[in-house]
Structure formats: structure tokens, C-alpha cells
Amino acid sequence: MVLPKEGDDMIKFSLRVWILIIALALSLLAISPSFSDGVIIKSVEKNSSSYDEGLRPGMIIKSVNGALISNMADYSDVLREIFNDSFEKKVSVNTDKGAFIIFSASEPNITIGDKPKTKLKMGLDLLGGARALVQPEGVLSNQELTDLIDVTSNRLNIFGLSDVTIRPVTDISGNKYMLIEIAGATPSDIRDLVAKQGKFEAKIGNDTVFRGGEEDIKEVCRFDATCSGIRSCSPQPDGTTVCQFAFVVYLSPEAAQRHANITSKLKLDPGQGGRYLDKKLDLLIDDVLTDSLLISEGLKGQVTTEISVQGSGVGANQEEAFQSATESMNKLQTIMITGSLPYKINIVKLDSLSPNLGHEFTKNILLLGLMVFAIVSLIIFIRYRKIKITLSVILTMFSEAFITLGVAALIGWNLDAPSIAGIIAGIGTGVNDQIIILAESTSRGQRSIKERIRSALFVIFAAFSTIVVAMIPLFWTGAGLLKGFAFTTIVSISIGILITRPAFADIIKKMES
């Protein structure tokens, strides 16, 4: 802490104010607000033409085929217009990192979002998204937990979710968890994707032909209409619609040999006109039968590395059935590629937060902040009746909030609701401190202004210490979900103590002398 010393001159005085000004400028740089338009690429599907051409997450799309893109609605309108039939198209995408030409018959496999106006990151509760706290069954070592996180992360990426963060957390009793946070829109069945162990097995009778994962499956066809996609949709007597999907998987030679050995022992099924074998290929996920495929007689005893996997989705109308079949196919492909999770897991906490509600919350929090600001300024003016003092209190309140946001932007802190409450609490402490300085500086008595301010700074420093020690234990608690409050409170009161308060004390000293 910087205490005013005897013999401070004007140069020293301005030094503290200069530090404040520099801190404000650096914060502005860290937050870097921008008012230009565009949409940001959040993820690009690997092995897609977009990826091969060089599109990467983080790029800002400015225009597509010459049409300017200023928001997500523009983007989807333009793409819908381009891909109105199933012929291959040339798409030229102009980004901040250069132009890319993509040839494709369907919309590029990228997810996009509105370009953020600042570098500030909002928390899930304000942005919308899903958060799951997952507990593995049994006791895991740190290495085993890391493995689990790797497999889960791989699975979510292959499923096509962008903006996913997964980290290990431990509670006081030593229980280990995995915290998964997915920003933005999330699929409705996130629970399945995260919590299912995803043990995939293809069995004939009691014999396993192949399992999910690299060992048995060399490749799974995705995003290639010739070997993967929705094949047919048909209305059912009960009014629903069923869509069938099919995709090809390429087996390893060992798995193909196993297939040959097992099928060679099967007989022809007389019921089907002798076209199929008497046992089916059963597909099981987590030991639950999800589908049974007929095996044509031509495959009997054949070493085949290419197997077509089929399945279906049901919906109230064709659109819903198509959607459901696509999601089922994606899930099945995902677990076939990644294999099963190494451990059984339970979801102990699952939040899916609506982006719309988060948007309303953000608006209301901003409004609350403005009201608090206005009321405090008014009270200070009524009490001291000096425009200069009021202005400097407003200035320091603003500086503290702004520099705290700057720090948050700099280290990429996610600003959730508790974090913002912490900033407001920090500003509250800041105002209290300024009231103490003002009270001391205007108090009567023999002591000099420097002594009085020194006494004020002592109280301020003592109060600062109590808040810090009271909040610090939060960092080790509640799976880290509550530490935002502690973090922003401590950051903003530290900025208060180190930067704004010394500057404020100098300004007041100058006013008083």
C-alpha cells in the first residue's frame, strides 16, 4: 500500500493519478470493445471441406459470396439461399484472416456465433448453456480422472459441440468430479451424451463381433452422403413418422476375421426366403439392445471390413423424425469412434440455462448497476454539497469497476452472476473507503491532513484484510462454482487499495489544501 509521506510534492502527487490513468488505459485495451459487425466461427468439423480449406475457430466471417454478414440471421439467410438444391456449389468466405473458397453440396460443417463486442467472457448463467458435474463411480487417481476427461472431451468434440470446457474438481472430502461446461445452445439430450458410459458392442448371439473404439473400428463414415445419411422416411399407422439412417463402418482385419468366424457357424433363416442368416447382428449401448440388423446370406463366413449400420428416429412429423434420426446417428457415430468411457459415471448436478433468460438477466443487472451508481452519486452530493467531491467519487467507482473488468478480460475470467455481484460489492467497499477518507480529511482537531489520511488508510487497510481473509476460503469450495464472487470482490477491493484509493486520497488532499 502506498501511504502519503512527508514532503510529497506535486510530481509525486500526479504519479498516483498517472498510475490510475495508465491502469484505465490498459483495461480499455484488455476489454477492447469493438463496434464492427460479423459472425465468429466457434468450431469447424475436422475432416470437413471447410477444415481442409483452412477455416478455423476464432475467425470472423465478414461476407459470403459477396453478401455482407453482420449477424447470425444474415449468415443463415445467405447460406439457405446458396444451398437451395443439392448440387455442389462454390462458396467464397471472406474472413478477417483472408478469403477461402469451399466447394460443397451442403452447408459448411461449422458452428458460428455473433461476434463478441468485447473481450469480456460471460458466464453460462448469463450466456446460456449447460453445466454438468459428473462423479465417476469408485475411487479414481488423478491420472484416471485426466483420462476420463480426455475421452469425454473427445466425445463432445466429435459430437460437434463447440465452446466446451472440462476440468477436474475435488471437494473437501476428497471426492473427485469432472465439471463440464458447454456455452450456447446445447442439445436437449445432453444427459445421455455426458452420463452414458457409451459402451458400444455389436454381438451375434452371445459372441462379440466388434466394440466401439479404435481397436475394432478403423473408420466411421460421416459427412459423406455416399456412405452416411438419412435413407428414407415413412409415415406410420399411428400418425408418427419414422426416418431410417445408415452409415458404413470400416472394421479392423481382426474384427473382420471375428465376423467371418462367427457367421460361418450360422445357418440360413428359412422364414425370410433364405436371404438372411438365422441370427441377427445386435447393437448394444451400455448393455441395452438398441437395434438388431439382419445379416444377408452373402456375408456368411466372409472376411468383410465394411459393415453398414442402420437405425431410426421417430417424430410427430417428417421434420422431427429427420431431426431425431440425425441426432441418433450422430450419437451412435460418436461412441463408435471414441469407444466407451473408461469408468461408469453419475451426473450429480446438471444445469441447462436458457440463453433468452440469461439475456434478460444481463439487461437487468446492467440496470441495477446504473441505479446503484446514480443513487450513490446523489447521496454523496447531498451529503457533501460539493460537485468536485461527487465527481471524484463517481470517477473512482467507475475506475474500480472498469479496471476489475479489465483484469477479468485479461485473464479470461468468466463473468457469471456471482462475479458481477462481487464487483458491485467491491464498489460498495470502495465507496465506504472514500467516505472514511472524506470524513477524516474534513474532521477537526490538531492533526495534520497527512496524519488524518494516514489514519483513514489504516482503517481501510484493516477492513480490506478482513474481507480478503473472509472470502479466500471460497476458492477451495463448492466445485469452484462460487469462487467468482470471491475473485471479483478481492480483485476490485485490491484495485481500490492499490490504485484508486491512493489517487483519490491525493485528489482530496489537493482539494483540502
Add this chain to the structure above:
Amino acid sequence: MDKEKLSKLYDKYYLLLALIPVVLVISSLVYLAGFYSQNGSFIAKDVSLSGGTTITLTDPSTLSDLSDAEFLLSSKIPDANFRRLTDIRTSSPLALVLESSLSPEELKPLIKEALGYELTSENSSIEFSGPSISNSFYSELLRVVLLSFILMGLVVFMIFGTSRFFKSLALLLSVLAIRLTFPLSSGLMIFVILVVTGSLVYCLLKLEKKKQNYLILLLGIVFAVVSIIYPTYFLIYVLLVFLLLVYIFNSVPSIAVIFAAFSDLVLTAAVIDILGIRVSAPGLVAFLMLIGYSVDTDILLTNKALRGSGSINSRIYDAFRTGSFMTLTALAAVLPAFLLITGLPDAFRQIFLVVSIGLVADLFNTWLTNSGIIKWYCQRKGMI
């Protein structure tokens, strides 16, 4: 009434005034004990601390007639609790919040039956906490509140305590609370051992040659060794008593500040229970904030009373003018905004509610009890 008369009246009645919050605290403690024996916890826990689901419905059809929606939902979900969020500018409903101990999988079909639509990420937010994690959150947070309180007490004693021996002893003991609260963190254990060793050396350097001090230090060392090797949580209560005795016999001003903070917590918890508010995890976090935030006026008062100039009454009055203005500004800033804007995340509502109630309690605890004790102390020490 002029200042002199007021000062005389205060001289006459200050101990009586100091008793008012004490009586309130004792009644609150009795109330909380009753509440505990009925509910098994000092506060009513919401689903984030007891297990269950919170669903925030934002579909316009639900919001067009909230009472109707609540009626339909409560007929299907017997244990449902409701809260409404409204938009400040249009005063139109923003969302209906439903809390239930059931899981989302059980609730979704019931809600569809009642309201006739499926829940999606567009029209709702769903937050689910399993019973085991919620209970572990709750017990963790209670332990953290106690740890924060012990650390706050240490800082206060460091500021206003006089004996260097007892200050380093208090540091030695308080840091053990970290070990007892987080027994599994090896990083924190190393930190604790370092601080304990350092403060032990300092204790020995500043040891006054009195029989009882040797005994106290010996007790402290034994306690430290036991806590480091066998960090059983029960020991923290022994530690609490040990620290309180050290503070009571060494620094009346410190114990007055610590008592004020304790009273703030107790009164706030009692008021929250009486208002029937169910506390969520952020609400408990707000109690931590209260511990740190409410003692600043007590520190201001004590500093002014012990180190200021003028008569004791004028010193207390000076501090009162500044301190109560601080508290009232905070309340005046937050309360109107808070009451007007209901469409805020639960974390916001809980934090501001708990801190606001705590600040009101702090007005009484600081300016009646703490000031009374400090005046009595200054008079006894002849610091008039």
C-alpha cells in the same frame, strides 16, 4: 436536544443500550436452536443445498396467466414452490420459477401434462442438484463460514491486540483452522506447517516469563501437533474456545468487534428464517461477505475510540457519523434498486438480501453494543 445533554444521557444509559442487541442475539440463538431441532439445519435450504430441481419457465403462454399456471402446476407437483420474475420497465412477467425435490426427468412429463408443451432450452432453464452433492455443498459452505469467521477474528486481534506473544499464538492457532477445514490438501498442509513453525519461533522470542504463558504455549504446541497429524473436524470447536479465551483475556476491543460480527450473522440468520426465505448456495456465500464487510464500521469505531482525539463520547460520535453514513449509503444504494428489479438471477437476490439484512443488524450491533463495550473499556483504562 443539544450535544451536551445527549452526551450525558449516553453516559447514563450506554450499558443499557448495549444490552438491547445482546438480548436480541440471545433470543435469536434460542430461535435458531428451535429451528435447528425442527429442521435439522439453522436455515431453510433451497433445492441447491438440499437436492432437487429449479425450473425457470419463460414461455409466453405460461406467463400470460401466472396464477393459472401455478395452480395447474401445483396440482400435478405437490411439493412445488413458486417465485415470479418481472420486468421492471414493462412490469410484465419475465419468468415463473418452480422448485421441487423431484428430478428433471420426473418433472418434465408432469409439466407437459399441466401446461401442454415440452420444455426446451428456448423456453426454460433447468437446474438440477443431486441430494448428495447438495448436502456436501451445504456442509462445505458451513465449514467455510466458520473458517472465515476464525480468520476474520485473527485479523481483528492482529490490529487491536497488544501482546506480541499472544498475537503470534493466535496466528499459530488460527492457521490450524485451515488444516482442519481442508484436511486433504497437501499444499495447504505445507503452508500451515510453515506458518505454525514461523509463529512458534516468534512466540518463543516474545515469551514473557510467566508460568501461565509457558502452559498456554505448551497447550498450543500440543494442539498444533495433534491437528496437523490427525485433522479431525471436531478439533475446530476446541480451537474456537481456545482462541476466544485468548481474545477475551487479552483484548477487549477485539472481542467486542468479533462479537459484533457474530451477532450480525446470528441476527441475519434468524431474520431470514422468520421471513421464510429458503437459502441457496450463493446465499450462504453472502454470509462470508457479511463477515468481511460488516466489521469495517467496527474497525472504524475501535480505531477512532482507541487512537482518536477529544472526549470518548465525541470520538464515538465522530465514528458513528461516518460509519452509519457508510452503512446507510450502501443500503440506500442497493435496496431500492433491488426491490424494483425483480428479474435478477437468484445469486444476486440472495447475496444482496443477506448482506442488506446483515447491514441493518450491524447498525445495532456496532453502534449500541460495540460502542458501549469500547466506551466502558476506555473509561476503565482512563482513556477519556
